[in-house]
Amino acid sequence: MxxxxxxxxxxxxxxxxxxxxxxxxxxxxAGHTRSLKRGEMLFAxxxxxxxxxxxxxxxxxxxxxxxxxxxxxxxxIHPAGFIGELFAPYAHHDVVALTDSKLCTFAxxxxxxxxxxxxxxxxxxxxxxxxxxxxxxNLLELAGNASAECRxxxxxxxxxxxxxDSSCNLARKFELPLSxxxxxxxxxxxxxxxxxxxxxLEEAGAIARKGKRGIELIEPxxxxxxxxxxFALNEHGTVI
Amino acid sequence: MxxxxxxxxxxxxxxxxxxxxxxxxxxxxAGHTRSLKRGEMLFAxxxxxxxxxxxxxxxxxxxxxxxxxxxxxxxxIHPAGFIGELFAPYAHHDVVALTDSKLCTFAxxxxxxxxxxxxxxxxxxxxxxxxxxxxxxNLLELAGNASAECRxxxxxxxxxxxxxDSSCNLARKFELPLSxxxxxxxxxxxxxxxxxxxxxLEEAGAIARKGKRGIELIEPxxxxxxxxxxFALNEHGTVI
DNA sequence: CGCATACTTGACGTCATTCAAACCGTGTGG
DNA sequence: CCACACGGTTTGAATGACGTCAAGTATGCG
Numbered sequence: 001m002x003x004x005x006x007x008x009x010x011x012x013x014x015x016x017x018x019x020x021x022x023x024x025x026x027x028x029x030a031g032h033t034r035s036l037k038r039g040e041m042l043f044a045x046x047x048x049x050x051x052x053x054x055x056x057x058x059x060x061x062x063x064x065x066x067x068x069x070x071x072x073x074x075x076x077i078h079p080a081g082f083i084g085e086l087f088a089p090y091a092h093h094d095v096v097a098l099t100d101s102k103l104c105t106f107a108x109x110x111x112x113x114x115x116x117x118x119x120x121x122x123x124x125x126x127x128x129x130x131x132x133x134x135x136x137x138n139l140l141e142l143a144g145n146a147s148a149e150c151r152x153x154x155x156x157x158x159x160x161x162x163x164x165d166s167s168c169n170l171a172r173k174f175e176l177p178l179s180x181x182x183x184x185x186x187x188x189x190x191x192x193x194x195x196x197x198x199x200x201l202e203e204a205g206a207i208a209r210k211g212k213r214g215i216e217l218i219e220p221x222x223x224x225x226x227x228x229x230x231f232a233l234n235e236h237g238t239v240i
Numbered sequence: 241m242x243x244x245x246x247x248x249x250x251x252x253x254x255x256x257x258x259x260x261x262x263x264x265x266x267x268x269x270a271g272h273t274r275s276l277k278r279g280e281m282l283f284a285x286x287x288x289x290x291x292x293x294x295x296x297x298x299x300x301x302x303x304x305x306x307x308x309x310x311x312x313x314x315x316x317i318h319p320a321g322f323i324g325e326l327f328a329p330y331a332h333h334d335v336v337a338l339t340d341s342k343l344c345t346f347a348x349x350x351x352x353x354x355x356x357x358x359x360x361x362x363x364x365x366x367x368x369x370x371x372x373x374x375x376x377x378n379l380l381e382l383a384g385n386a387s388a389e390c391r392x393x394x395x396x397x398x399x400x401x402x403x404x405d406s407s408c409n410l411a412r413k414f415e416l417p418l419s420x421x422x423x424x425x426x427x428x429x430x431x432x433x434x435x436x437x438x439x440x441l442e443e444a445g446a447i448a449r450k451g452k453r454g455i456e457l458i459e460p461x462x463x464x465x466x467x468x469x470x471f472a473l474n475e476h477g478t479v480i
Numbered sequence: 481c482g483c484a485t486a487c488t489t490g491a492c493g494t495c496a497t498t499c500a501a502a503c504c505g506t507g508t509g510g
Numbered sequence: 511c512c513a514c515a516c517g518g519t520t521t522g523a524a525t526g527a528c529g530t531c532a533a534g535t536a537t538g539c540g
Contacts, residue, residue, distance in 0.1 A: 119359035144428035188384035
């Protein structure tokens, strides 16, 4: 067995987990591991031949930069997530590491060949693409929501769900994966508004802030009612 | 050859176009054609066993209803588009016909089997899912944009690109596929604001309104600069 | 200790929403 | 034919929310 794959923390959850051991070893010959420091870019919008990758550890953001320089975060990638546009001639968006990350990268041609060779891999990527689509639609639903307070409450709710290992109930305490500025970019707000709404939520008794990024849920029910959501979502965007 | 498929207007562009004639005929045995009147619902959020479908003619919208009753349009489906969540236990969003539409529907179990049987179909759906993902991200980018005028200008620009048959340049005159209210739901604005911004764009000399839904592009360059986009997008979200 | 970075807080202006009324094209019934 | 109601749209005035600008407060690092 490929030694890198043998110790891979996402070997049972990534797209390649649907392959047999031999198939995976063959695919691994074409892959390369890569480390990214926080803030480092995997590829930029406009890059051709941008690689594809499975995220092994850490976190990535997919973002678009407007002509006026403002950034809009379009997606967060968690471990076992797959990143890369398989059929576009070049990348449409930037992909940047939110924290120090490890990836398993593949050249586009190698992935294209693997998809042809291993139908199970194509199905696994199809499933992942549909989950990404759902997650993006949930974010769009959130961004279309009128109130800034709703958006922040919903985002915190999702983070709490993502931070919980069971993913079926909320983590009571967790660290925000994003800075205030990144939260603002994600929700289409400003840093100041995000900060103020954090204050409002704390004042309302829904949450408590522990340092810059620590969050403790005081009243999850209240947070949920402020967010205007009936259902919660795990990191794959599926309802729980 | 299956008579329905033989005369199907999207037989060369839908997902099933990657199949051989025999394969397509076999798949067609499991499919059903269905017509929807404007406003009729294909399936609602929460439906289990929601069918999958290829849109043959007309237009659909995918939308989410918030707990406060407001609607957010998440996607538009054009002919040859595929609709349906293949791996979710039930539908997460409503799908409604914007105009009288014809579809080719399949039960989930039949599609699942076809994906297993025909690897090319899985790859075609993977490609389509990635295109949908890109289109949704573009809409998200648009919704995250600050100004209402930018959003409307960008949406009109996309509609003009979608209305053009060449899809590489803009249609000079076209009919809006959406009512003011639907545009508002898509952009996260109110009907009144949309109406006012139409007025602004006309006043600025970028467009002219012909009746309720007719639009004529007077200054496409101006529209594009107002939208703040460097690039235009066709209906698949690919840059042109 | 000094500086840099991130976050918070306040005052003010702008822009989208809200509520309200008027408008227009269409269809219906007298 | 006209009167009327109805849905979709436009327009107006006032409110309020978010953005902007600016100052102030941590927290960490050299």
